[in-house]
Amino acid sequence: MRKFAAEKSKSLLAHRKRLAVSLQHPTASVFSSQSHHNPLPQSSILLRFLSSAAANPSAPSESMASDSDYSSTPVKIDSINPKVLECEYAVRGEIVNLAQKLQEDLKVNPDSHPFDEIIYCNIGNPQSLGQQPITFFREVLALCDHPAILDKGETQGIFSADSIERAFQILDQIPGRATGAYSHSQGIKGLRDTICSGIEARDGFPADPNDIFLTDGASPAVHMMMQLLIRSENDGILCPIPQYPLYSASIALHGGSLVPYYLDEATGWGLEVSDVKKQLETARSKGIDVRALVVINPGNPTGQVLAESNQQQIVDFCKNEGLVLLADEVYQENIYVPDKQFHSFKKVARSMGYGETDISLVSFQSVSKGYYGECGKRGGYMEVTGFAPEIREQMYKLASVNLCSNISGQILASLVMCPPKVGDESYESYTAERDAILSSLARRAKTLEDALNSLEGVTCNRAEGAMYLFPRISLPNKAIEAAKSVKTAPDAFYARRLLNATGVVVVPGSGFGQVPGTWHFRCTILPQEDRIPAIVSRLTDFHKAFMDEYRD
Template identity: 70%
Template sequence: MSFIKTPAVPVESINPKVKDCEYAVRGEIFNHAQRLQEELEKNPGSRPFDEIIYYNLGNPQALGQKPITFFRQVLALCEYPALLDSDETHKLFSSDAISRAKKILSTLTGKSTGAYSHSKGVKGLREMIADGIALRDGYPANPEDIFLTDGASAAVHMILQLLIRSENDGILCPIPQYPLYSAAITLHGGTLVPYYLSEANNWGLEVFELKGRLDWARENGISVKAMVVINPGNPTGQVLSESNQQEIVELCRKEGLVLLADEVYQDNVYVKDKKFISFKRIIRSGYREDEISMVSFQSISKGYYGECGKRGGYMELCGFREDVKDQIYKVASVNLCSNTSGQILASLIMNPPKPGEESHKLFFSEKEAILSSLGRRAKALEDAFNSMEGVSCQKAEGAMYLFPRIKLPNKAIEAAKKASMVPDAFYALRLLDATGLVLVPGSGFGQVPGTWHVRTTILPDESKIPAIVSRLKAFHESFMSEFQD
């Protein structure tokens, strides 16, 4: 007698929220790129290109960016404290890296990175971050309002878990948006309430659009709990003006919305007439502390440092009652604590070497070299896209991305339909197969219906940009010719 074996966990039985959520940055295009990379490794020369270039993901060190020396020196000493007892250490490490490592080690449980920390993070490290926030904003920060997390993503999940009770709770979210938000809102059972950024206005945020979306949500029985703002923007690269930020804060105050400020690209601003201003600074300069609730997210993965694999970040709470903060702390405690190496790097990023310290000159030169190069790469790619038929690309003011719009021919759109693909995904897949360049379809971030985009990072090594531009232009010309209406 034979039995038909069935899966222990059939896909039909899993949480439908898991099946419904999507994360385009590591979606099918990325998976196909991984398969092509394996093919190239097994059969060199099997494709019309010799390498896969991943500029789908904000992952700087994967594309050759070097770590900041001071950060890694301090981390190395903290990870292996025995180095502090060696006479050779003073020859290899700067004096301020040694003193900072000793200070950090004194705050760690058991003076070891291998021990659990407080669930909010090591108190001494939170104090260092609070000092850095105060220096940035000109207003004090309370270490007890800071939660160190395994990257900003973990903090976003924690707050959405707190705010969302059911599908009747909505979160205002920009479109285009970093798909973490749409995926997390889906996973936690809420409803994404989209507001569209204005592409014609360099991806500006228009308050009348927000009011219209709030009205729409309420008419449909959705209670909007919070508003996500990404500044500088991902995937769009805009940097909000101070006046626009003030409008957003006032809207959140009037409507009773929690402001979720994704500020992980705060160091990445490339145009002289723009500067990053934190939402905390906007709030503190004009409102009482209890008038507005805000959560600010920061990450060690972005900026000029790009420590993605270390998984560090934090959130700072502003304007939350103590009983609510107690609930957030309870959620943080379920995960015990974030990783200590990421916590250390978060403290260093918010408290880098100061003028007069031994490491400052090297630190400053490394930081400026990275940011200046990113600015040049952004401009080169922006100019390249704007020179291509049917493509328009807004200026990259900050962050790490461009989000060009592509006017696809009708024949290409029909070909995509026949292939059961979204048109911009069809374009991105064809680009990958022809050139080895990995982009993300704009449909993975959301876009105005009937428009098509792709998202690119500006992270490939500067020396490779001319070759990338050449590949892009040659492919695009061939694609447009093939599907010419």
């Protein structure tokens, strides 16, 4: 029955009518992993370019016998919201489900596979791979969770003086010191003040606490903006290709059209504004009302860091074309090369003389990334500038429907934007922890990049920032044919083979979008440093064997 259902949802997807928008990039019919076998015309839909998770049953419920008869229950696969079917999210897709299955196998029988553990390089989740949290941040969180111990003598023995002081400060900022109360819909005002002081220190331009919306990670903030901007499939959002699939998923769920622009792999995933303009014009000529431009800087999955001059062009482009600039800046603290530096788009825009009423700009930040990598805390914020009061009121209403984001995440967002300062008791240990993580990540990025570049048919741009490498693999025709014969995208085929042989989980490039006919995978740089040599060696051995097997 499962197989039947999968076929049915696949056919539903295939038959769903879509808006046809052709693309003018020289190599540019963006298509799905399936369309490799069943090519769509160049005028195919923008959204259909990810590997079809919907068509691949995933996350089975262990308890449900696959032969259970659900025919008398009311919800059928062809009676759910088709936007849900349409939505795809490869970083937790089929490959991760296979990995979880293998992990279960290993639990039962440690010799069941040619490796002793699964290494999840599919997602930027540092602490899952052994990274330790920053002590100061956790001390403050614990004290805010249980303020009753703040006054106890023992507390001074096990917490730093400045974490105790900071916890008192934070409690004073919370009405009634109630860390268990819903906050203001945008987040606790005092914490937004602290975040703004951090933004001001970073940018050298003023920030306003009324512009901050604290959210459970960056994802809900992205959804909120898509929800606000997208009215129908005639509304388009310009997104980089490759892109982080949150964007394609969110656009699909809100029923809009993803308008792709290509990052140029040959120039280190460069963003060429003239190409973006071409894509914009093509979309407009097809009747698409393009509302916004998404820029991910540092890049995900691509790891590049934009030059300030390039950012200025992007700002001018959005200004001139009447686009909202949605700036995904969650990797702002993950920079690994001395010749690059992070500049927020707000700083760039303000430096160019554009003020509040000149450009509509949203900056997304998260506590999941950075050197702290506190993914599980689900903290984040968006800074919203250049929207008229009546639009802001609608944003406030949307935030209110979910009441508020979690308070621990709010507190943590304030901490990462305002960490210990010179003179604070924790300052030295804090900077030591931070610098150790960042310098280790830089070394890991370089080691993995070099290893990948040494493989036959693999080229890999450097990770200037973020947490990923996105190597391109030139697969032999025989491998492509083999993938075809099992109805899988060639890079998904490669990733699956890699997982089965090594236990290393990566995400096929088709999950992010890529120039048709090219194949990639995304691999995080996050395994602990002492594990990297073994990973490199496993990867190298696998790749060699794979190429030997399929060499034309």
